[in-house]
Amino acid sequence: MLQDPTSAPPVDPNALPADPATAPVDMAAPAATDPAAAPTVDPSMGGDMTGTAAPGAIDSDAAALQQMDFSHLIQNLDWLGWVVLITLVIMSIGSWFYIVMNAIRNVSITSRMDRVIRTFWETPSAADAVRFMEEQPKSEPFSKIALECASAAAHHQRHEGSRLVEALNRSEFIDRALRQAVTRESSKLETGLTLLATVGSSAPFVGLLGTVWGIYHALIRIGASGQASIDVVAGPVGEALIMTAIGLFVAIPAVLAYNFFVRSNRKINAKFDEFAHDLHDFFATGSRVEGAAPKAQLRK
Numbered sequence: 559m560l561q562d563p564t565s566a567p568p569v570d571p572n573a574l575p576a577d578p579a580t581a582p583v584d585m586a587a588p589a590a591t592d593p594a595a596a597p598t599v600d601p602s603m604g605g606d607m608t609g610t611a612a613p614g615a616i617d618s619d620a621a622a623l624q625q626m627d628f629s630h631l632i633q634n635l636d637w638l639g640w641v642v643l644i645t646l647v648i649m650s651i652g653s654w655f656y657i658v659m660n661a662i663r664n665v666s667i668t669s670r671m672d673r674v675i676r677t678f679w680e681t682p683s684a685a686d687a688v689r690f691m692e693e694q695p696k697s698e699p700f701s702k703i704a705l706e707c708a709s710a711a712a713h714h715q716r717h718e719g720s721r722l723v724e725a726l727n728r729s730e731f732i733d734r735a736l737r738q739a740v741t742r743e744s745s746k747l748e749t750g751l752t753l754l755a756t757v758g759s760s761a762p763f764v765g766l767l768g769t770v771w772g773i774y775h776a777l778i779r780i781g782a783s784g785q786a787s788i789d790v791v792a793g794p795v796g797e798a799l800i801m802t803a804i805g806l807f808v809a810i811p812a813v814l815a816y817n818f819f820v821r822s823n824r825k826i827n828a829k830f831d832e833f834a835h836d837l838h839d840f841f842a843t844g845s846r847v848e849g850a851a852p853k854a855q856l857r858k
Contacts, residue, residue: 639801642768646761646804653757653812656750660815664747664822667699671829674700679836684708699743699826700833703736707834710735711841729842736834743830747823751816758813765805772798 635643674694681687688708694701714731726734776791776798 638771639768642764642771642801643804645764646801646808649757649761649764649812650808652753653808653815656753657811657815660750660819663697664819664826666697667826668822670698671700671826674698675829675833678704699746699830702743703739703830703834704837706735706739707732707837707841729838732838732841736838740827740830740834744823744827747819747826751819751823754812754816754819758809758816761809761812762805765802765808768801768805769798772796772801 674691677690678687678700681690688705691701691704691708710732711728714726714728772795776795780791
């Protein structure tokens with residue numbers, strides 16, 4: 559029996575499946591993909607489809623950070639910024655000048671005052687003691703107080719019987735001279751303390767003025783650009799922070815030095831008063847108070 563060549567042969571349902579490698583593939587079927595294998599990239603992060611950061615974003619951040627230094631501050635200061643910076647520099651120079659000068663003076667006085675006082679009272683002759691005080695440096699205050707007292711006592715003695723002696727006795731005349739000498743030497747110790755107190759109290763606020771002005775410029779740049787990225791605000795904020803730091807660096811040494819000199823001057827003034835009382839007792843009565851007598855009593 560002849561078979562029609564166009565008719566398909568019957569298929570045995572129990573037959574084994576064909577080799578998958580040789581099986582036909584349906585081109586219309588979609589390929590299966592793993593959703594975890596496909597990387598997701600946020601275009602706003604400035605990266606490409608491979609997941610790497612864009613070089614432009616790194617360069618922009620580096621340039622923004624370079625703006626937050628002192629050189630950028632100097633190059634971009636306006637007139638108010640220059641006024642603030644120059645004011646802080648002048649304050650710093652003036653405060654450090656008086657810090658150094660007062661430190662040298664106070665160290666010189668405190669290192670020499672005990673020796674000067676002891677030598678004065680241990681000198682047997684009053685004339686030799688006065689001569690010793692005249693040999694001291696001009697910046698030595700205790701010698702000036704002693705010489706003022708000795709000069710007042712000699713002046714009062716030379717004018718005995720005159721109207722001056724009738725108006726003021728010896729004790730009152732010497733006491734007035736000693737008060738003037740102590741007041742004069744105490745006022746010399748306070749040289750520069752007013753400036754130190756002013757710098758210590760006002761320098762932080764001067765720096766704060768620069769800070770407020772820098773933040774003001776930062777807000778203007780943010781408003782002009784419409785975004786608050788670091789490359790927009792880094793420069794003004796950096797300038798503001800530098801101004802604050804300069805103000806603190808100027809104020810802190812001035813405050814510390816002021817407190818130190820006030821304490822040191824208090825000790826020296828106490829020595830002034832003690833020495834002046836002993837001088838008054840000696841030149842008014844001829845001897846020091848009981849309990850403070852020197853080893854060798856001065857002879858007039």
